[in-house]
Amino acid sequence: MKKMPAHINKDNVVISIRNLEKSFGKNHVLRGINLDIYEGENMVVLGRSGTGKSVLIKILAGLMRPDHGKAFVLGKDVAHLNYRELDQLRLKIGFSFQNSALYDSMTVEENLCFPLERHFKHLSNREVDLAVKDALKAVGLSHTIHQLPSELSGGQRKRIGIARTLILQPAIMLYDEPTAGLDPITSQEINNLINEVQNRYHTTSVIITHDLTCAKAVGDRVAVLLDGKFVNVGRFATVFASDDERIKSFYDYNFVT
């Protein structure tokens, strides 16, 4: 596991989750979880499919409301913000979707321009062009500027999705399964990109994944979500040195089979 970067500010809690609960009918996916994420930190939330990892970041982004508990993002309780306050907060949050969620009908350039032109109307065309080129350069895909999402590979789409969020210069990045469905080499490229984003933009990130290689490569800390609760939170090596059979089996399955 990489060393804890010096720029993590442990005095500033950027995301604070308190007794968060969420159920879908009789399926209790989150059962009163607690977690603090510090400024500049890459926090990986690990867990098997269907354990509520994506639900957690959707709550953080205000896409879902919790049944109980609170989720504070940049000091604001997401579930109790009005629409305007939520929009203001969302401008500081970048969300990288599992399937990239690029707008099909727009080219890469239009995908990137779209949020920028809507929220920063004072920018000139030249400034928008520069911001787009800069974001594309940051993800190493300057040559795809005029392509449609359907013409890109899975890894390229993920990168463009990240570029689209970076263009608004968010303080927080939420990654939903960033390496899902990618080959090991492309996965490693995405892991490197997540670290580059942290170093270059000084973002605080929450990375949702079931991929231990990704967790090991990008996580300053990992939180293991099992049966709706965090069973262990800490540095990768510490967490997986645990005697907890559920964590050990998760590790063995990823690295042994």
Next chain:
Amino acid sequence: MGTTKKRSRHYVVSRQMDQFFFEIYAITQFAGRFFKEVFLPPYEFKETVRQCYNVGYKSLALVSVTSFVTGIVFTKQSRPSLAEFGATSWLPSLVAIAIIRALAPLVTALIAAGKVGSNIGAELGSMKVSEQIDALEVSAINPFKYLVVTRVLATTLMLPLLMIYMALIALMGAYLNVHANEQVSFVSFFETAFRSITYLDIFSSVLKSLIFGFTIGIVSSYKGYTTTRGTQGVGIAANTAVVAAMFLIFIEEMIIVQIINWFRAG
């Protein structure tokens, strides 16, 4: 294996009927949200104009062909009945009344429900299942306003224009048929045709088109916006958008005709 206890669910009438009424309730709520959001800034002028272009201009070719053929066929089918009474001179009046009062609003709405409704249902459904709607939301862009309000406005504004266009093309088709058989001049045909048309006829047709356009926009947007079950859901959304919109258009047609007839009688 243990004994399985059959779970009983209680429905007010039956599962299908409960679902049907729930759907009506949900669409009404969806329409309510439209009226709430349409008047609030920011206004999506650019996107609304783009959607108007998609709904209006891109439907012109289909509407042109359908209306021209409708005009010719309707005139051709009506002639023998009038000829029996030696009343073929009434053809322009009969055709104009039929086209402007009934055929133009209804046929335009059915064409739009098939072409535009399925398009909106599939497009929004696809955006929903590929998380593009969520992506708009987390980018602090109101997806309802950007996707739904613009499309509903476009269908509502464009349907009356398409209806007027369709009526004129259908009358042109009718004129060609009448001219070929009765050697009636262009001016004479249209003078006779419009003499039988009242302002109430035109008003009721425009009103009908506005309501039909709104229905197509709301129903197809609702179906797309609430799509579930992945790619299969997109197909279902496109299909049910058309079926539900057409069903509602016929119901509305019956109600509006009844109301207009009360005015006409009064």
